[in-house]
Amino acid sequence: MSEHTSDETASDAMGDTGSDATSGTVSEVFADATQMAGTGEVMIELEHVDKLFGDFKALSDINVRVGKQEVMVVIGPSGSGKSTMIRCINRLEEHDRGRIVVDGTELSNDLRNIQEIRRETGMVFQSFNLFPHLTVIDNVTLAPRNVRKLSKRDAIDMGMALLEHVRIPEQAKKYPGQLSGGQQQRVAIARALAMKPKVMLFDEPTSALDPEMINEVLDTMKDLARDGMTMIVVTHEMGFAREVADRVLFMAEGEIVEVGTPEHFFTDPREERTKQFLAQIL
């Protein structure tokens, strides 16, 4: 899977979408957020999405496409709507206008349809949200057994394999409260992966961690990206964005301000607001 580097996929995207971005400079490749990277097939599509909290417009006219196997990093100041956007994708928040399509299925109010999209979409939260009354292995196998209807034995085999993958098989029988933050977040990643999702959504997965634990979680996420998982990652870890992202998306006040390759973002951002934000955090 090593061919999946950002440079190649970026040029793939150019060719596949056949858009007007042929003129060449990197900063123009992703002039708007609907031009994806990845394999070129659309995995997630948001069209004219608005989200209101009462009178407050948390998202306004969001248009994004994320390609299969693409890694998109979302950045932006606090309150800019990053969480709200990815929570709309699996219906933890209900959008008020526009369309959201995940792997060809449009999100509607039908519970069956919502469940179907949630099955295909894994989510990792800032505060882990592991189930404290269940052991680590039970946390991981709960959904496969109850939603995917795997047998207990198959679920445990798969769960253990996933725990190996996130490098903590020896913690399987412990309770979440007995693990460090970094370990808990890796369990949370394994739990989401156990549903064999096609997309993973990460909402600031390392923000609640002590510095020395951040890397173990980021490494797990890098492994995932390398294996070709489609990912949307809200994060302030610019190193991760630079290394792993195909595209970076900058949001402010509920709008998409700028999209581009990491290279574009960190060398030559176009918008004034982007420059200000990057100056603050870099």
Next chain:
Amino acid sequence: MTNAVTWARRNLFRSPFDAVLTIVFGIVGLFIIHRSLNFIFVTGRWDVIRVNLRLLMIGRFPDTHVLRIAVTVVVLAGWAGLLAGLIRARQVRAGRVDVGATRLSWRRVSDVADRLWLPAFVVLLILMLTSTSGPWVMAIAAVVAAAIGRLIGPYVGRLPLIGLPGVLLMVALAVVPVILFFYVVSAVGFDEWGGFMLNLFLAVCSIVLCFPLGVALALGRRSTLPLVRVVCTLYIELVRGAPLFVLLLLANVALGFFIPSNLTPSTATRAIIVFTLFTAAYMAEIVRGGLQSVPRGQIEAAKALGLSPVRQMGLIVLPQALRNVIPAQIGQLISLFKDTSLAALAMGLFELLEVSTIITSQGDFRGQGLIGETIAFAALLFWTVSYTMSRESQRLERKLGVGTR
């Protein structure tokens, strides 16, 4: 000796005020202890208990069918032992208890002794007061049955028990008490039961029934369906607004207005219904508190995994909610148990407290003011059961790790 003196000086006589307190409370305490011991060993006339023991324990249960109670007690003991062994084995299987903890060791023996000494002591006390050998035989048989059940349990628990066999076993275990109930009640109607047995039975039935009802009411009160929500809220608030005693009286008197007399349930059944409905309203509020204590992130994580709403509730929210409120729940159940003593005054049932007062005015004991002895005995029984429930709830809490995460 000097140690004791320094300890006393430091803890009891640090200042003049401390000294006064120590002396006053010391004298009051000694006086109370003296009077109590005097009552128990010297002035108390415990033959009133000895003579009426059977009335106190099982009321006017007919002689011809007493054997059924004994059989029930023995089978229940075996059943409980089996269940305990089975649960233990399942926990070991699931890796929740390490195998080392199942071996016989001093710690386990002292643990069991610590749990059982009080009920065992009271049972022994009662046995000492009996004049026949029947209760002894029953008690010994019950202990043996419990031990056998406890020994067999783990073997049953170690079977795979997936799918149909597991379900069948669960059903079989659940059905045992029900069969025993019909075994007894088919011989002697409910309203002829009495004594402490009746208190226990009223409490156990109401506890078993009020729990699911309380959970259902709590969920109903949080339902998104307005009608369900309004009905549940109304019910909870109405019931909590009425004294239990009034509800018991109502069930006794008012039910006749609505239901033809040949269809009205027996008095004891009515008592169970009232206790259940009453406690369920309180349970509902306790459970609702528990539901609110589960962080929103838990539901979000469950949703994100694609769990259905029923599973979100049943697998994630409820287990945590119920755990978080174990102390309050058990408190409510203890209170229900003690309230069964209202059943006599309100409904004319022949429960323990009623027996305790009646026997002081019967036969040889009339007019001798022995109410102190009989009430003390009743209090001991109530307290023993309540205290044991409270201890077990603390154990359960520790075991489920509330507060340690």
